[in-house]
Amino acid sequence: xxxxxxxxxxxxxxxxxxxxxxxxxxxxxxxxxxxxxxxxxxxxxxxxxxxxxxxxxxxxxxxxxxxxxxxxxxxxxxxxxxxxxxxxxxxxxxxxxxxxxxxxxxxxxxxxx
Amino acid sequence: xxxxxxxxxxxxxxxxxxxxxxxxxxxxxxxxxxxxxxxxxxxxxxxxxxxxxxxxxxxxxxxxxxxxxxxxxxxxxxxxxxxxxxxxxxxxxxxxxxxxxxxxxxxxxxx
Numbered sequence: 001x002x003x004x005x006x007x008x009x010x011x012x013x014x015x016x017x018x019x020x021x022x023x024x025x026x027x028x029x030x031x032x033x034x035x036x037x038x039x040x041x042x043x044x045x046x047x048x049x050x051x052x053x054x055x056x057x058x059x060x061x062x063x064x065x066x067x068x069x070x071x072x073x074x075x076x077x078x079x080x081x082x083x084x085x086x087x088x089x090x091x092x093x094x095x096x097x098x099x100x101x102x103x104x105x106x107x108x109x110x111x112x113x
Numbered sequence: 114x115x116x117x118x119x120x121x122x123x124x125x126x127x128x129x130x131x132x133x134x135x136x137x138x139x140x141x142x143x144x145x146x147x148x149x150x151x152x153x154x155x156x157x158x159x160x161x162x163x164x165x166x167x168x169x170x171x172x173x174x175x176x177x178x179x180x181x182x183x184x185x186x187x188x189x190x191x192x193x194x195x196x197x198x199x200x201x202x203x204x205x206x207x208x209x210x211x212x213x214x215x216x217x218x219x220x221x222x223x224x
Contacts, residue, residue: 002156002158004156031210033210033211033212035212035214042214042215042216043151043157043200043212043214044214045211045212045213048210048211055210056209056210056211058211090156090157092156092157092212094210096210100145100147100162100204101159101162102157102159102212103159104156104157104158105156106155106156107155107156
């Protein structure tokens, strides 16, 4: 158990819909990272937040957005969903800065039908 | 980001050592070499990291070539629980904190 929690575990929704994935980092961790894992693209970095501020952006679509709240939990919002958005979404956390090790949550499996 | 080359798959027997290679010939002088693994149906898990010297921890050892263009993750006695996809990730110190995952090596451990 990494100490990072993600909800929900599974999500099934239709094309065009909007969903919110939630992540609670390990106690004391300030940085949250979001990754997407699909069969064709592998594990890809989406976005990082550090203490409430966006720190780095990767291959995140404009239909996707994220935020980190004062209690440090984070939410990833996916809108206008397409079939190709079906994937595993992982959240990771660490202290940030020069902390090397990232702790990953169990993931949310999103299925878009 | 430095490019990595790993075998697509490897097989081992339980309780035998496993050497997982990684080529990272374009690595820069300040890149650390990280290894993560992903067990079936789980998120990635940190294994070990190093810069120049060989490193040991409770999970594995990391042997880094003198020219730093390759490294080897060593599992001293493989168990069934070590069956996973292993990722080698060069990571710049002080640079972007994101991890760039390649395709990794799928390790199968036979009982």
